[in-house]
Amino acid sequence: MEVWSVKNKIARFFRFCNYLSDLEHGYFICVIISNILKAIAPFVNLYFSKKIIDAVLVNMSSSEIMKYVWAMVILNLLIMILQGYFESRGEYHNLNMMKKHEMKKAKKLMNLDYEVVENDCLQTSITELYSLEQHGVYSLSNFNKAVADFIASIAGVVIALYFSIKFFEAKLTFKGIYNGEINLIFITLFILLNVLSFMIINKTHESAGNFIIKEGNKVLRYIKSYMNIMYNYRVGKDIKMYDMNLAENSMKVYKRNMFYVFSSFWTRLEKGNTIAKILSSILSILIFLFVGMKAVYGSISVGQIMLYTGAINSIFKNVSGVVNSLGILIPTDFYRRKLFEFMDIDKRNDCEKSLINKTQSATYEIEFKDVSFKYPGTDKYVLNDINLKFKEGKRYAVVGINGSGKTTLIKLLLRFYNPTEGQITINGIDIRKYNHDKYLDIFSAVFQDFKLFSLKLGENIASSTEYNEDKVKQSMQKVGLSRFLQKNDLKDYLYREFDENGIEVSGGEAQKIAMARSIYNNGNFIVLDEPTAALDPISEYEIYSQFDNIIGSNTAIYISHRLSSCRFCDNIYVLSKGALVQSGSHNQLISDINGEYYELWNEQAKYYKRE
Known part of the structure; x- marks a missing residue:
């Protein structure tokens, strides 16, 4: 059962990556290239620094040394330019992806049967998704960052291992303990500390996620409702007319709830992150001691000290990056499961059903x-x-x-x-x-309970960006909006969400516009x-x-x-x-x-x- 659960999580992860790739094709290409460049960049400096130091120690000519310097500068410049380009493109694709993700969910909701949409279970599911996406750990951008960090860290580990092989081969005997045994002790401690760090981070993120679902949903539903009221300028007159204490009290509750949700959420995260940082510091000390021992006993040269210290420290940092990324990617499977439960809800399947031939001459x-x-x-x-x-x-x-x-x-x-x-x-x-x-x-x-949209008048009546202006005007005239039409143009916006000069319609005018809409659609x-x-x-x-x-x-x-x-x-x-x-x-x-x-x-x- 546990194996099947792991398989499901892995399948959901790759399905989610495919889902994001389908939303924005260029995103992952930019992420992979930019993060491989990010992983390569430190080793350019390490490698050429080692070459320069060794050249100085053997009294190589200055012209030969400058070749290494210029090679390091040019490669750094090239990597910086390429990385900057792909990062900026990645940000562009990331923003597009998030917008398309929201549209994808909205279209899914629109395609569901009304009976399903009104169901309390679905409304709860939507609230849960909203709650999760509003918090950093579960947000789409945070997932994308975790994937990027994971790719960069894996690439960094591979490159660092390549540069570290000769370090581990360097002979060292310390108090009767041979090189192979010393390497084994170091690698064992390295793995144990990273596994322990991963377990702590994973448990921390799961705890934070469970808190959001169990405790945060009701608070976030209140917050969402409050924000909708406060930012809807059309209710301002009601608040001013009646008890301002109602709004002020709501604001106090809002602030209290916001503080409770976010402080509790981040407190849970910081506990695990603090312990992980302590373990990270211990591992850094072990790395410097290990490299220092081989340097003191003459197993490596002065130039190699910088290279190997940097390479092994890079292994540690990149493994920590893998651990931290997995500490986000694995617990957030809960969000992916919720998302796909929503996306997989069966919509009406009636493509094979009979069609109605809509004509005005037909009799029904x-x-x-x-x-x-x-x-x-x-x-x-x-x-x-x-x-x-x-x-x-x-x-x-x-x-x-x-x-x-x-x-x-x-x-x-x-x-x-x-x-x-x-x-x-x-x-x-x-x-x-x-x-x-x-x-x-x-x-x-x-x-x-009809709704008018904060769009152009003509678009409201036609329910489309393209419409027959004469037909729209005729529909308005039929319901007694001739004077209204003389004062306003079809291209004028209703309300002021999109246009500060938008038309503020009365309740009666709004109802007539809604009637004109039904007449236009005929x-x-x-x-x-x-x-x-x-x-x-x-x-x-x-x-x-x-x-x-x-x-x-x-x-x-x-x-x-x-x-x-x-x-x-x-x-x-x-x-x-x-x-x-x-x-x-x-x-x-x-x-x-x-x-x-x-x-x-x-x-x-x-x-x-x-x-």
């Missing part, structure tokens, strides 16, 4: 057949035994008080979730048999979930009185607990506590004085009258 009929639904992980049914139809070209309203199941019904219609029981069909065929994305092409929607079915919640009753009436012009020949489905839309609809479905309790036209339902619709209408009717 959607039917809910005995549909019941409860959210994953819960036992309570939100919808119970729903039977209804949406026919092409008709106007529908789905009404009911808050919590009656209206929005959930739309989530099922748009395949954000699948029914727990029953089925939804289009032209008699279960919608699950159709390609998901092609199915959604026949819909346009304005959600209750779905066969236009779903409007509380589409006029931010509008005053008169503006709401004006929208609905023009709705034939707005919707055209498309099917309209209004979801609302405000009933001003119902008079314009062909059929009204009334939901109560997850059940369909009434259906019919406005006149039919209003005549049933014992029905729920009659009660809702009379309660709200006074708000739909002009003064």
Whole structure:
């Protein structure tokens, strides 16, 4: 079992390297070359210093000595230039890689079924990834640095061993202990101290990682939420209007939590690093003693003292570099496992499913057949035994008080979730048999919690960087944004995140822009979930009185607990506590004085009258 676990970790490591290489092809090439040059650089000085010292001791001519000096200077200059070039390119590729990594995760999230995205387990997993990536040990840049250090250290060890072979061959006898035995004692101590250092560093990083997962997630979730609030200038008026102590108290909690997380995290790391530094100092002393002994007993020359001291010290430093790198790369397997668990989540696999031919001339009929639904992980049914139809070209309203199941019904219609029981069909065929994305092409929607983006006005409405300007303007005019359009250009940004002169839209304007977006995309079915919640009753009436012009020949489905839309609809479905309790036209339902619709209408009717 343990062997299998090690195999999995090794496989994940190489998979992660391939993943990063695919994100940015030039990165690892630059890293390998720059770090091999980094490993070579010290030995150029050591080798030529030894040559120069030996030349001086044998009274070689100054012109011969200068040849060594110039060779050392030129090689150092060449290595410095090449290393600087590849390091700068590596930094460039590293920055690109991190951006592409974030985009890769975002695209993965966008491609998942909505049911998966809303799941608490996935949200926890995303929070864990965010938490790990915000800390140096687990960050992508730190992994890249550890890989670079590992490559440089391995190269350094190989080069240093090459220069050290003759040192170990140099004869030395000390108090009856022969050269081979002395070498063995030194190598044994060298290995033991490095293994001990690796074990300490590895355990330290594992402890720090476990702390982040077990203790840090809840704190970091708070911190992330707090930062989102503080940096969103649009909530500033609410903070100023009400209790400033709320924000100040949140800041105190934020600072306290930040101090707790980072101090605890780095305290755990520093304990291991301090012990590793002590072991490093002990090993340095052993190296100088070992080289010094061979020098004192005449086993090596004066020039060789510098070369071998530097070479063996380089072995030690580079082995320590390997140990430190592995102390990061091995414990951070936890992050790689979490990342690939997320990346390997099955997205919808419906490439072989039937396609819907989206044309305005096509006729569709959607039917809910005995549909019941409860959210994953819960036992309570939100919808119970729903039977209804949406026919092409008709106007529908789905009404009911808050919590009656209206929005959930739309989530099922748009395949954000699948029914727990029953089925939804289009032209008699279960919608699950159709390609998901092609199915959604026949819909346009304005959600209750719609979002506008801090992009250009035209891009917001078209949901694309490329759009038909005339069509965008027509969509805006249909929803009553003619005056707004006269004051603002389609190329103007909404809000001020990307442009300090961006347009600050009101709640009602934002809702109309969202409606214009649904009209521009021209779905066969236009779903409007509380589409006029931010509008005053008169503006709401004006929208609905023009709705034939707005919707055209498309099917309209209004979801609302405000009933001003119902008079314009062909059929009204009334939901109560997850059940369909009434259906019919406005006149039919209003005549049933014992029905729920009659009660809702009379309660709200006074708000739909002009003064």
